[in-house]
Amino acid sequence: MxxxxxxxxxxxxxxxxxxxxxxxxxxxxxxxxxxxxxxxxxxxxxxxxxxxxxxxxxxxxxxxxxxxxxxxxxxxxxxxxxxxxxxxxxxxxxxxxxxxxxxxxxxxxxxxxxxxxxxxxxxxxxxxxxxxxxxxxxxxxxxxxxxxxxxxxxxxxxxxxxxxxxxxxxxxxxxxxxxxxxxxxxxxxxxxxxxxxxxxxxxxxxxxxxxxxxxxxxxxxxxxxxxxxxxxxxxxxxxxxxxILERSGWVRAKASGFCHDRGFLGKFVQKGTVLCEITDPFGKFVQAIKAPHHGYVINANLGSIVYEGDALYHLSIEKSAAVESQFYKNDGQE
Ligand SMILES: [Zn+2]
CATH class of the missing domain: 3.40.630.10 (Zn peptidases)
Incomplete structure (x- = not known):
């Protein structure tokens, strides 16, 4: 009322x-x-x-x-x-x-x-x-x-x-x-x-x-x-x-450099899916950032330049997912 x-x-x-x-x-x-x-x-x-x-x-x-x-x-x-x-x-x-x-x-x-x-x-x-x-x-x-x-x-x-x-x-x-x-x-x-x-x-x-x-x-x-x-x-x-997503966590950058997003925002990905690649500007290295488990990608960092440790992808944690918790610190801002 x-x-x-x-x-x-x-x-x-x-x-x-x-x-x-x-x-x-x-x-x-x-x-x-x-x-x-x-x-x-x-x-x-x-x-x-x-x-x-x-x-x-x-x-x-x-x-x-x-x-x-x-x-x-x-x-x-x-x-x-x-x-x-x-x-x-x-x-x-x-x-x-x-x-x-x-x-x-x-x-x-x-x-x-x-x-x-x-x-x-x-x-x-x-x-x-x-x-x-x-x-x-x-x-x-x-x-x-x-x-x-x-x-x-x-x-x-x-x-x-x-x-x-x-x-x-x-x-x-x-x-x-x-x-x-x-x-x-x-x-x-x-x-x-x-x-x-x-x-x-x-x-x-x-x-x-x-x-x-x-x-x-x-x-x-x-x-x-x-x-x-x-x-x-x-x-x-x-x-x-x-x-409904009951749990979620962030996948972080393991290196600093350019971030090339693979475009999975909003989609369900399987464990091991390459979410993005991080490269240096000199053509020396390419590092693939993979989904640590399956889940929905509910946030993607679309910044071109990222630092090691930056939050890159907010991934849902499904009940069926085996999660290695060291990947996560949930700092989803609002
Ligand atoms: Zn806000």
């Missing part, structure tokens, strides 16, 4: 049934005294229903998600037939301007939740997002992309053992559902504590807008909104059932 069937107040403004408003989260100034305003776009139907949040750009360089939320707005998919849709296309406007993951104070906003009123700049943002926005939200989807050149196959990340999140992840129907524990200080962890079911979408890589990833994200939102009966679209996009 929605938390706000009647009265909805956000950032000090009341939004009446049938109203749409752009509000601004204003918390800080740049060193130039320029005020920073984070647009929060709210569309409320006359009919009661859930309040949902679609947020992106918590990492300023993860612009696939920003484009997904932008498309929701321009295609008017954020106009509900019932309930309320809140869109925040760019939470970390600082990072977006600088094309960087972090806040200008060097902090990662997705590691400082729940933040505090008098804390660091990033901490204050986290605090106000939790205090001002999350309490009215029934469901949320937060959009991310792989760090640097690490390209994520479209996936929904949820904690294991939560039937409601699993159901929603299946409705969203990205190709993969990855079980991953909540990271300390993340928005997802804060949402779980606030008992707001949140799906975390990962797709593509930073500073890149990938049409297939964006398409997957937008279609997932359409499916969710129709599932919640907040919209009644005639042509809800059909999707294949998502593949």
């Amino acid at each position: 929605s938390k706000n069937q009647k009265k909805l107040t956000l950032l000090g403004e009341e939004i009446l049934p049938g109203q749409s408003k752009t509000l601004y989260l204003e918390l800080a100034r740049l060193p130039t005294a320029t005020k920073l305003k984070i647009p929060v776009i709210v569309c409320r139907s006359k009919k009661p229903g859930p309040t949902v949040l679609f947020s992106a750009g918590i990492h300023g360089d993860e612009i696939n998600g920003v484009e997904i939320v932008r498309q929701l707005i321009v295609r008017k998919l954020n106009k509900p037939d019932a309930g309320t849709i809140i869109c925040i296309p760019v939470i970390n406007i600082f990072g977006f301007v600088n094309q960087s993951r972090e806040f200008p104070d060097g902090r990662d906003l997705n590691r400082v939740f729940p933040g505090s009123k008098k804390g660091s700049m990033a901490g204050r943002f986290a605090y106000y997002i939790l205090k001002e926005i999350l309490p009215v939200v029934d469901f949320a989807v937060d959009f991310h992309a792989g760090g640097a050149k690490r390209f994520n196959a479209a996936q929904i990340r949820i904690v294991p053992g939560d039937p409601q999140l699993l159901e929603l992840a299946h409705v969203f129907a990205a190709p993969f559902i990855l079980y991953s524990k909540n990271i300390s200080g993340s928005f997802r962890t804060a949402a779980e504590k606030a008992k707001v079911p949140m799906l975390l979408f990962e797709g593509g890589m930073s500073l890149d807008i990938n049409p297939q990833i964006v398409h997957c994200g937008v279609n997932g939102v359409i499916r969710l909104l129709n599932f919640w009966q907040m919209r009644k679209d005639k042509d809800v996009p059909i999707a294949s059932e998502a593949t």
Whole structure:
């Protein structure tokens, strides 16, 4: 049941049934005294229903998600037939301007939740997002992309053992559902504590807008909104059932050099499949990086130059796979 069937107040403004408003989260100034305003776009139907949040750009360089939320707005998919849709296309406007993951104070906003009123700049943002926005939200989807050149196959990340999140992840129907524990200080962890079911979408890589990833994200939102009966679209996009991945780990570079990817992203590979070759620039060596066991390649590092030890491929670990654990340290960022 929605938390706000009647009265909805956000950032000090009341939004009446049938109203749409752009509000601004204003918390800080740049060193130039320029005020920073984070647009929060709210569309409320006359009919009661859930309040949902679609947020992106918590990492300023993860612009696939920003484009997904932008498309929701321009295609008017954020106009509900019932309930309320809140869109925040760019939470970390600082990072977006600088094309960087972090806040200008060097902090990662997705590691400082729940933040505090008098804390660091990033901490204050986290605090106000939790205090001002999350309490009215029934469901949320937060959009991310792989760090640097690490390209994520479209996936929904949820904690294991939560039937409601699993159901929603299946409705969203990205190709993969990855079980991953909540990271300390993340928005997802804060949402779980606030008992707001949140799906975390990962797709593509930073500073890149990938049409297939964006398409997957937008279609997932359409499916969710129709599932919640907040919209009644005639042509809800059909999707294949998502593949659940219970465990995963990273395959790392065994040498520094040029990385020549073999293009298995999103595919199932057998043990021993050559995922990429690492070469030096002088034609002296070629080293094949092989899959240590079978599984789905859910992230590929598409950087041309890699260092020894760099995470190259995020590979699912199937129940049937014999895994030599020394290959792995799971550091999948979100
Ligand atoms: Zn992210």
